[in-house]
Structures are given as structure tokens and as C-alpha cells.
Amino acid sequence: MKDPNWRKCILRADSRDVIKHIPDNSIDFILTDPPYNLGQHSTGNIPLPGRSAMNNDVAEWDMVDFNPEEWADEFVRILKPTGNLFIFTSYNQLGRWYNCLDHKFDTSNFMVWHKTNPxxxxxxAGFLNSCEMIFTCWNKKHTWNFISQKEMHNFIESPICMRPERLSNPKHPAQKPVAILKKMIEIASNENDIVFDPFMGVGSVGVATLELNRRFIGVELDPCYFQAASERVEKVIVMSDKEAMxxxxQP
Ligand SMILES: C[S@@+](CC[C@H](N)C(=O)[O-])C[C@H]1O[C@@H](n2cnc3c(N)ncnc32)[C@H](O)[C@@H]1O
Structure with a gap:
């Protein structure tokens, strides 16, 4: 990054290619929400009489085989020794992330996001899908900001992303609420730190990062999601420049 005052770098690309160019020990916080591999378990859309079918498939991008093992070494390589790694994941992938990352860090743990309106x-028939897991890991001396233990329950409760925050075009089935991402970013990074999201979707991690005065690197493969992410993060930069002006x- 040649500009010493850079705040964001977002790319429409395959993050597999981009990550190779990121130097060792250069990222403060990887906060990401990769594909879940749930698409292949879906029983398909549910037809409803007189109404449009209920969408039961996660998305096209979740139909591909996603292997955590192919990403773990690169995540470890680019993360600073003081860095933190938080990965949103599903029940079927949690053990795989644990198996490929736990032995590379001093500590691994998990958080639960309870969705109040699943x-x-x-x-x-069966449980509601009202919880999402976040696999977390770090080494000794990692960045960690909190005042009281009360802030540190590994449980976050909030509604899923709703309008007006939720985009309708493009609609991303996994758009995360900025508020829960901000809580994680505040705990696990400092101002001006570099936060990396290699699967940024419509850019929710980017919005949360920039609103908290950290720097953001994000990558997304899909052109429509990328465009939406690009507009959202640009809006935050314009707003913060206006506020600074x-x-x-003021006298
Ligand atoms: C679970 S979604 C992330 C949603 C995001 N947290 C948000 O709030 O919008 C995962 C995203 O990863 C993207 N993706 C999948 N494989 C990718 C790859 N190899 N490189 C970059 N993006 C990828 C998909 O297109 C999808 O938008």
C-alpha cells in the first residue's frame, strides 16, 4: 500500500489469489464469514400454495465445496503475532476449523450469535436455525480490549439484519448486522489496525471496521455483491470525511 494514509483496499477477486500477495505477519484481525457448505445439505425450496416458494437454499456460492484446510495456513501466515482470528461458521464446519487451527494458536474458543428473529x-419439525457460531483463536499478547468480565460472555444476541440496514438489491442471504461485527472489532483490535475479510459479501465487516477507525482490506468474488460492498464502504468514508471537516x- 503506497499511500501511508490508506483506509480501505477492496478487490473483486478470488481471495485465494489475493491472499498470496499479503505479506507475512501484516494483518491485525481476520474477521470473516466464509461459505458454510450448507447448500449441499439443503432439501431445496419449499413450494407454498398461493405464495412464492420459501427459499431453503443458502445460495449459489454455498453449493461449491469449501475446505477450511485450504485456508488455515495462509490465515496463520498473514496474521501478526498479536492478531486475532474470528470466523463465522456453521455446525458442520466448526470441527474442521478447530482441527486445522487449534494447534497453531495458544488459545481457541467460540462465540454464539443468537438470532432473536430466526x-x-x-x-x-425440529429446531429453528437461531444460532450461528464464530470460531475464534489467538496467541499470548494478542490485542484484547474490555473493561469488565460482564462484556465478555461468548454470546451475542441480536436480530438478523433487517431493513433499512438489509439490502434488497442485491439481497445477500448472509448479510451480517454491523452492530455485532462492531462489538467483535472493538474487543479484538485497536484504532488504525488492519482488518481483513477475504469473503466480504456486501461489505458488512468493511462498514463496521471503517466506522471504528480501523483500516480495511476486503475481497469478494461476486460482481453484484462487490459493487454493493464498494458503495457501502465508500459511504462510510465520505461520511467520516464530512464529520472531520x-x-x-468549528471555532
Ligand atoms: C457468507 S457470505 C459473506 C457475507 C458477509 N458477511 C456480509 O455481511 O455480506 C460469503 C461470501 O464469500 C464469497 N466468496 C466465496 N468464495 C470466495 C472466494 N474464493 N473469494 C472471494 N469471495 C468468495 C461469496 O460470494 C459470498 O458473498
């Missing part, structure tokens, strides 16, 4: 189960002009 999608209903039309046939009332207002503060500067």
Missing part, C-alpha cells in the same frame, strides 16, 4: 420452520471548521 426464519420460521414451516412444518414445525465539520469538526475542523
Amino acid at each position: 426464519a420460521p420452520k414451516i412444518f414445525k 465539520t469538526r475542523y471548521k
Whole structure:
């Protein structure tokens, strides 16, 4: 990055290619939400009489085989010794992330995000999908900001992303609420740190990162999601520049 004042670098690309160019020990916080490999377990959309079918497939991008083992070494290589790694994941991938990352860090743990308004189960058979897991790991001397233990329950509760925050075009089935990402970023990084999201979707981690005055690197493969991410992060930069100008002009 040649500009010493850079704040964001977002790329429409395959992060497998991009990550190779990121130097060793250069990222403060990897906060990411990779594909879940749930698409292949889906029973398909549910037809509803007189209404549009209920979408039961996660998305096209989740139909491909995603292997955590192919990413673990690169994540470890680019992370600073003081860095943290938080990965949103599903029940079927949690053990795989644990197996390939736990032995490379001093500590691994997990958080649970409880969604207070999960999608209903039309046939009332089984549990609601109301929890998402976040696999976390770090080494001794990692960045960690909190005042009281009360802030440190490994449990976050919030609704899923709703309008007006939720985008309708493009609609991303996994758009994360910025508020929960901000909580993680505040705990696991400092101002001006570099936060990396190699699977940025519509850029929610980017928005949260820039709103908290950290620097952001994000990668997304899909052109529509990338465009939406690009507009969202640009908006944060414009807003923060405007606020800075207002503060500067005040006597
Ligand atoms: C779970 S979603 C992330 C959603 C994001 N957290 C948000 O709030 O919008 C995963 C994203 O990774 C993207 N993706 C999958 N494989 C990728 C790759 N190899 N490189 C870059 N992006 C990829 C998909 O297109 C998808 O948008």
C-alpha cells in the first residue's frame, strides 16, 4: 500500500489469489464469514400454495465445496503475532476449523450469535436455525480490549439484519448486522489496525471496521455483491470525511 494514509483496499477477486500477495505477519484481525457448505445439505425450496416458494437454499456460492484446510495456513501466515482470528461458521464446519487451527494458536474458543428473529420452520419439525457460531483463536499478547468480565460472555444476541440496514438489491442471504461485527472489532483490535475479510459479501465487516477507525482490506468474488460492498464502504468514508471537516471548521 503506497499511500501511508490508506483506509480501505477492496478487490473483486478470488481471495485465494489475493491472499498470496499479503505479506507475512501484516494483518491485525481476520474477521470473516466464509461459505458454510450448507447448500449441499439443503432439501431445496419449499413450494407454498398461493405464495412464492420459501427459499431453503443458502445460495449459489454455498453449493461449491469449501475446505477450511485450504485456508488455515495462509490465515496463520498473514496474521501478526498479536492478531486475532474470528470466523463465522456453521455446525458442520466448526470441527474442521478447530482441527486445522487449534494447534497453531495458544488459545481457541467460540462465540454464539443468537438470532432473536430466526426464519420460521414451516412444518414445525425440529429446531429453528437461531444460532450461528464464530470460531475464534489467538496467541499470548494478542490485542484484547474490555473493561469488565460482564462484556465478555461468548454470546451475542441480536436480530438478523433487517431493513433499512438489509439490502434488497442485491439481497445477500448472509448479510451480517454491523452492530455485532462492531462489538467483535472493538474487543479484538485497536484504532488504525488492519482488518481483513477475504469473503466480504456486501461489505458488512468493511462498514463496521471503517466506522471504528480501523483500516480495511476486503475481497469478494461476486460482481453484484462487490459493487454493493464498494458503495457501502465508500459511504462510510465520505461520511467520516464530512464529520472531520465539520469538526475542523468549528471555532
Ligand atoms: C457468507 S457470505 C459473506 C457475507 C458477509 N458477511 C456480509 O455481511 O455480506 C460469503 C461470501 O464469500 C464469497 N466468496 C466465496 N468464495 C470466495 C472466494 N474464493 N473469494 C472471494 N469471495 C468468495 C461469496 O460470494 C459470498 O458473498
